[in-house]
Amino acid sequence: MSKPDALTALGEMLGDRLSRSKSDLDLHGRNETYFPFLPPDAVAYPETTDEVAQIVRICAAHGVPLIGWGRGTSLEGHALALQGGVTIDFSRMNRVLKVNSEDMDVVVQPGLTREDLNRELRATGLFFPVDPGANASLGGMASTRASGTTAVRYGTMRDNVLALEVVLPDGRVIRTGTRARKSSAGYDLTGLFVGSEGTLGLITELTLRLHGQPEAISAAVCAFDEIGAAVDTVIQTIQLGIPMARIEFVDAATAAAFNAYASADMPEKPHLMVEFHGSAAGVAEQTESFGEVVAENGGEGFKWSSRPEDRNALWTMRHNAYYACLGLRPGATALVTDMCVPISRLAEAVEETRADIAQASIPGPILGHVGDGNFHAILLVEPDNAAELAEAKALAHRMVERALRMGGTVTGEHGIGMGKLDYMEEEHGAAWDVMGQIKRALDPMTLMNPGKMVRAN
Amino acid sequence: MSKPDALTALGEMLGDRLSRSKSDLDLHGRNETYFPFLPPDAVAYPETTDEVAQIVRICAAHGVPLIGWGRGTSLEGHALALQGGVTIDFSRMNRVLKVNSEDMDVVVQPGLTREDLNRELRATGLFFPVDPGANASLGGMASTRASGTTAVRYGTMRDNVLALEVVLPDGRVIRTGTRARKSSAGYDLTGLFVGSEGTLGLITELTLRLHGQPEAISAAVCAFDEIGAAVDTVIQTIQLGIPMARIEFVDAATAAAFNAYASADMPEKPHLMVEFHGSAAGVAEQTESFGEVVAENGGEGFKWSSRPEDRNALWTMRHNAYYACLGLRPGATALVTDMCVPISRLAEAVEETRADIAQASIPGPILGHVGDGNFHAILLVEPDNAAELAEAKALAHRMVERALRMGGTVTGEHGIGMGKLDYMEEEHGAAWDVMGQIKRALDPMTLMNPGKMVRAN
Ligand SMILES: Cc1cc2nc3c(=O)[nH]c(=O)nc-3n(C[C@H](O)[C@H](O)[C@H](O)COP(=O)(O)OP(=O)(O)OC[C@H]3O[C@@H](n4cnc5c(N)ncnc54)[C@H](O)[C@@H]3O)c2cc1C
Ligand SMILES: Cc1cc2nc3c(=O)[nH]c(=O)nc-3n(C[C@H](O)[C@H](O)[C@H](O)COP(=O)(O)OP(=O)(O)OC[C@H]3O[C@@H](n4cnc5c(N)ncnc54)[C@H](O)[C@@H]3O)c2cc1C
Numbered sequence: 001m002s003k004p005d006a007l008t009a010l011g012e013m014l015g016d017r018l019s020r021s022k023s024d025l026d027l028h029g030r031n032e033t034y035f036p037f038l039p040p041d042a043v044a045y046p047e048t049t050d051e052v053a054q055i056v057r058i059c060a061a062h063g064v065p066l067i068g069w070g071r072g073t074s075l076e077g078h079a080l081a082l083q084g085g086v087t088i089d090f091s092r093m094n095r096v097l098k099v100n101s102e103d104m105d106v107v108v109q110p111g112l113t114r115e116d117l118n119r120e121l122r123a124t125g126l127f128f129p130v131d132p133g134a135n136a137s138l139g140g141m142a143s144t145r146a147s148g149t150t151a152v153r154y155g156t157m158r159d160n161v162l163a164l165e166v167v168l169p170d171g172r173v174i175r176t177g178t179r180a181r182k183s184s185a186g187y188d189l190t191g192l193f194v195g196s197e198g199t200l201g202l203i204t205e206l207t208l209r210l211h212g213q214p215e216a217i218s219a220a221v222c223a224f225d226e227i228g229a230a231v232d233t234v235i236q237t238i239q240l241g242i243p244m245a246r247i248e249f250v251d252a253a254t255a256a257a258f259n260a261y262a263s264a265d266m267p268e269k270p271h272l273m274v275e276f277h278g279s280a281a282g283v284a285e286q287t288e289s290f291g292e293v294v295a296e297n298g299g300e301g302f303k304w305s306s307r308p309e310d311r312n313a314l315w316t317m318r319h320n321a322y323y324a325c326l327g328l329r330p331g332a333t334a335l336v337t338d339m340c341v342p343i344s345r346l347a348e349a350v351e352e353t354r355a356d357i358a359q360a361s362i363p364g365p366i367l368g369h370v371g372d373g374n375f376h377a378i379l380l381v382e383p384d385n386a387a388e389l390a391e392a393k394a395l396a397h398r399m400v401e402r403a404l405r406m407g408g409t410v411t412g413e414h415g416i417g418m419g420k421l422d423y424m425e426e427e428h429g430a431a432w433d434v435m436g437q438i439k440r441a442l443d444p445m446t447l448m449n450p451g452k453m454v455r456a457n
Numbered sequence: 458m459s460k461p462d463a464l465t466a467l468g469e470m471l472g473d474r475l476s477r478s479k480s481d482l483d484l485h486g487r488n489e490t491y492f493p494f495l496p497p498d499a500v501a502y503p504e505t506t507d508e509v510a511q512i513v514r515i516c517a518a519h520g521v522p523l524i525g526w527g528r529g530t531s532l533e534g535h536a537l538a539l540q541g542g543v544t545i546d547f548s549r550m551n552r553v554l555k556v557n558s559e560d561m562d563v564v565v566q567p568g569l570t571r572e573d574l575n576r577e578l579r580a581t582g583l584f585f586p587v588d589p590g591a592n593a594s595l596g597g598m599a600s601t602r603a604s605g606t607t608a609v610r611y612g613t614m615r616d617n618v619l620a621l622e623v624v625l626p627d628g629r630v631i632r633t634g635t636r637a638r639k640s641s642a643g644y645d646l647t648g649l650f651v652g653s654e655g656t657l658g659l660i661t662e663l664t665l666r667l668h669g670q671p672e673a674i675s676a677a678v679c680a681f682d683e684i685g686a687a688v689d690t691v692i693q694t695i696q697l698g699i700p701m702a703r704i705e706f707v708d709a710a711t712a713a714a715f716n717a718y719a720s721a722d723m724p725e726k727p728h729l730m731v732e733f734h735g736s737a738a739g740v741a742e743q744t745e746s747f748g749e750v751v752a753e754n755g756g757e758g759f760k761w762s763s764r765p766e767d768r769n770a771l772w773t774m775r776h777n778a779y780y781a782c783l784g785l786r787p788g789a790t791a792l793v794t795d796m797c798v799p800i801s802r803l804a805e806a807v808e809e810t811r812a813d814i815a816q817a818s819i820p821g822p823i824l825g826h827v828g829d830g831n832f833h834a835i836l837l838v839e840p841d842n843a844a845e846l847a848e849a850k851a852l853a854h855r856m857v858e859r860a861l862r863m864g865g866t867v868t869g870e871h872g873i874g875m876g877k878l879d880y881m882e883e884e885h886g887a888a889w890d891v892m893g894q895i896k897r898a899l900d901p902m903t904l905m906n907p908g909k910m911v912r913a914n
Contacts, residue, residue: 102692102801145641156639158648159616174888180797182613184602184652184864185884186873186910187892191615191648195641205809212698235559241669285738340637344559371636409640416643427642431631434899435644441898442891453643 003084006062007042013054017045017092021287028069028079028087032134034333034381034389035077035418040067040087047092049165049173056202056447057171057419065450066169068198070140071113075336076417078144078197082451088202090139093115096120097205104210105135105162105179110139110203117208126210129154133319139203144415145195149318152371153245153277156413159195165205169443179207192438197415198449200442214245214277218287219311222299223269227251227354230270234370236293238343242286244371246275246319251354253365254325258315261324262317265433267301272370273318275311285351316380325365325378332380335392335419338405340374340412349406353377353399360395362388374412400426416453423451460541463519467543470511472538474502474549475758485526485536485544489591491790491838491846492534492875497544499523504549506622506630506661513659513904514628516543522907523626525655527597528570530589530911532793533874535601539908545659547596553577554662561667562619562636567596567660568679571712574665583667586611589870590776596660601872602652606775609828610702610734611668613870618651624661636664651800654872655906657899671702671734675744676768679756680726684708684811686754687727688804691827693750695800699743701828703732705775708781708811710822719774720782724758729827730775732768782822782835789837792849794874795859796894797831797869806863810856819845857883873910881910 011018019025029039041064046052065085072079081087090111097107101124108117115135117128130141131148140146142164147156154160163177176189193200224230234247250258250273255266272294276286287304293304299424305311317324323382326332341349350366357364357377368375377399379392400410400423410423424432436454439446468475476482477499478702486496497519503509516523522542529536538544546569554564558581564576572592574585587598588605595604604613611617615801620634633646681687691704699785707715707730712723729751733743744761751759762768774781783789798806814821814834825832834856836849857867857880881889888908893911897901 033777070859100799100801102696103799104696105799145639145645147639151639158639158645168891172887174891175886175887178864178866178884179799180831180860180865180869181800182604182608182615182797182831182869184795184868184870184872185877186652186881186889187657187895188602188615188645188648188652189888189891191645192895195643195645212696215698239559239561239669241672279742281742285736290520308782338641340639342557342560342562343638344557374637374639387787402692403637407635408637409635409642411641412637412639413641415641424643427635429632430629431633431646432643434625434631436645437898438644438649438895441894 001062002064004042004063006058008066009058010042010044010055014044017069019043028072028089029081030456031077031080032073033075034335035080038080038082040081040091040387041084043087043089045089045092049167051087052167052202052204053171055086055088056167056169060445060447062168063445065448067449068143068202070111070137071135073134073136073377074140074144074417075414076419078415078417078452080418090137093204099124100179101126103179105207106210107205107207108138108204109205111137113137114141121210122350123385125213127213128208129211130157130160136207138208141192141195142203142206147369147413149246149248149369151369153243157194158191160209161190161206163207164193164203166193166201166203168201169445169447177207188357197417197453199439199453200448203362216283217275217277217278217282217311218304218306219275219314220302220304221273221314222294223267223304224269224297224299225269226324227270227350228347229299230272231350231370233272233293233297233299235343235346237290238295240289242289244274245277246273247371248273248367249370250321250367251365253328253363254321254367257328257365257438258317261320261327264317273314321367322378325380328363328365329380333383335379335381335396336414337377337396337399338411338414339399339408340372341403341406341408343373345406346370346373349437350375352402356395356398360391362391364395372412373408418452421452458519460498460519460521463515463521467499467501467512471501476500481893485529485546486538488534488537489530490532491792492537495537495539497538498541500544500546502526502546502549506624507543509624509659509661510628510630512543512545513624513626517627517902520902523659523904524906525596525659527594527602528592530591531597531601531874532871535872535874535909537875547594550661556581557636558583560636562664563663563667564662565595566662568594570594571598578667582670584670585665586668587614587617594661595665598664599651599660599719600654602870604826606703606705606826606868608826609704610700614651615648618647618663618664619666620664621647621660623658623660625658626902626904634664654910655875656896656910657905671738673737674732674734674760674768675740675763676732676771677759677761678728678730678771679751680724680728681754681756682726684727684807685804686756687729688807688827690729690750690754690756692748692800692803695828697746697750699746702734703730704828705730705824706827706832707778708822708833710785710820711778711824712783714778714781714822715774718777718784720788721774730771732765732786774873778824779835785820785822786837788839790840792838792853794834794836794856794857795868795871795872796865797829798860798863798865800830802863803827803830804861807832809859813852813855817848819848821852825870829869830865830875844913857914861913875909878909
């Protein structure tokens, strides 16, 4: 049992697809936010499920940790090699294996990105809706139970993964789920692996639900004087049953960031960005009903775009919000929060957070997928400024407490990684121990992404 | 460790809410279909979570099996006391605890039935959509991952349970999930308990998603000359993205059963029964588009009902289909099959099944939730006629093989119980062992509904 022996065996098996180069270790030791540099001992680039299973068996025989890697866009240091080991980079397993148009599903490899998938689907009249902004991999998205702007209509990865192929910590390969739309055949293992952040097994294949490209699409932005009015608009829209495809909130600071980063000309006020999908008549009806709600809440400056290029520009701007916000403070890094509450508490949650950040010495634009009750503050800190990081963490801590106090969750979509581990007990109580029991049953040696998700030991 | 000691302790705790009366044991040893009489040693009627936890601790201390019981309507002998023990009947835990109208969710006890829930919700403008026909309990429905006529639009119990309270096999009480609409905080334990058929713990509270009562509803029945034309209509409707709230298939034999049982006047042909929900304009658009698809496929005798009483009569008739079919052969009992396939294989699956049953000596009307690719044959056998039961089982076996061959599942909604255990390995392969690992981790003494769901030993 030794790490060097494992690396030798892996090298023999993979040739130059096992990398120990500085640039590879650097790349896989970095993260998108404020976590420290934590590189693995090596990076493996498998091309088949069989190779993944072999890698896992070799690492298991030598007690070497295994960390999955999709695109490294996760925000809580999920894929950092806390205890070293081998990072499995899925970038060479990035093919669409089969599009089943009639059944509206697709079989893909885990390293495929959502943008590449949708590019391949364009001619089929179908699309994959889950949309975390970043061009993440589908295996990574399944592993963090990702969602994004369209979850309010199309659901999260929980709702859009039909079946998986998984390599378990002992090298067994299993298939969970089928291509049938529903099943009552036993424990929902698909659901168990979705959101497990690579701590129970490595996903080597996914079967995903697809949706029909809508006949008509219409998008709009409108401004409000007060956050409360924007959020009330969201709540009323939901309660009226208007089926928004997207309904996003950005605060005044984020609007300012857009103006600077994307040369937008938004008033520096809170905004909603919405999109409707449906038949031409349906979209017309929805936009009209929504317009009424906006007007009642004092919204203004309504801009509709039904031209694809305008809509693309709008959502590209939204998807770059993180980088736009980083641009507000050149050289800064960010702590990105992710609270999610029942919709009735959303206005209060956003207002309290806004007020709290207003007292702080650091900027923190707020934006979010408010149709799900989910929003983020992007807390901008100077790298290596311990006082600022402490201040950001204190703000984030109060957001977490607020989420739990309001009956919500500490993370709506980003996941646990390193950043939220300390909140698992508070959110789940004894249920956290049940997660530990499951982890120990499937991964008794703690080989898979060790130090994450469950209680230590 | 003895069963008599456990029963004494439970009797002291529960008084006459621990029953060993013949009528109670009889009731809880029976099932809706063809499985033998398998009574428990006693039936407990707890009133609080605390009592459930105490019962579990007493039974655990004495190694006595525990079987949950909602309304006993499951179709695969799920709640039968294979190894005796104590049946926990949740009928006294049947309250609505809290309606959160703004958040469109509700907190309920497990013994509440879906009809009682919807009665209590009527004035709120909200409803709970999952609809297995039978007036099942919500705890039972969660435990079997039930669905029904509306799953095509509103999803199954998997999609509509937000959070649970569960008493584990060692008496610990946990809460899974929150009232937030989505979360990435750890393993999806809610999803793990949904569909676990009482083998991992007892559900003592559920938080359920609600939906707005639609502004407009319209329902219709129409007849087809051939099964294939009816099923093609379903496939095309789905591919056009017409958002049906219900789309049900019944074959000629079922139509005949309706005529006899519910004094209907349906031609003895295959039929589709559909319902649309939405705004007035939306429903009008959907019905028109659907009408076009029906006409293209040669459907006829279109009857629309937008009056609530006509719609109620229609769906009551559909919900009584099982009893109507039993009426086709007075004195018969039934084996109810439950295959579910990708929609592209549905026509083939129904036709093959129809042809197979046509060769058999027993009747087997076919009907199903075809929008999900899910259908049932109700195989009618004389009680105690071993040859007929063997013939029914052989037909059912071939349906299961067909489902798996076509990339589907052996049970779309009814679950495993006693009837499908022998197919778990075939459907899941090595993943079935993973279910066993989870079971052993949470219930090492195999106290919860023993003999079900996982491999014996
Ligand atoms: C600008 C920006 C915006 C974002 N917006 C959103 C958003 O709106 N919603 C949202 O949900 N997220 C968002 N994110 C976060 C991120 O995109 C998601 O968490 C995404 O799911 C990560 O995918 P990835 O491929 O980058 O995974 P990685 O970061 O590579 O890995 C994530 C986790 O999954 C594991 N993993 C990866 N692949 C596998 C596999 N095949 N098998 C098993 N485990 C695996 C890793 O070990 C790690 O624990 C955003 C990120 C950025 C940078
Ligand atoms: C006429 C008819 C039509 C039907 N149509 C459908 C249909 O369309 N779709 C469908 O899905 N089903 C259908 N069913 C089957 C049945 O209604 C469902 O399986 C339902 O979910 C069972 O609920 P129940 O309350 O009767 O549960 P039970 O039969 O009492 O129990 C079912 C299982 O759940 C366990 N259980 C019950 N309560 C709890 C609890 N609180 N905690 C833990 N475990 C518990 C039991 O031990 C058992 O294993 C139909 C049945 C009939 C008779």
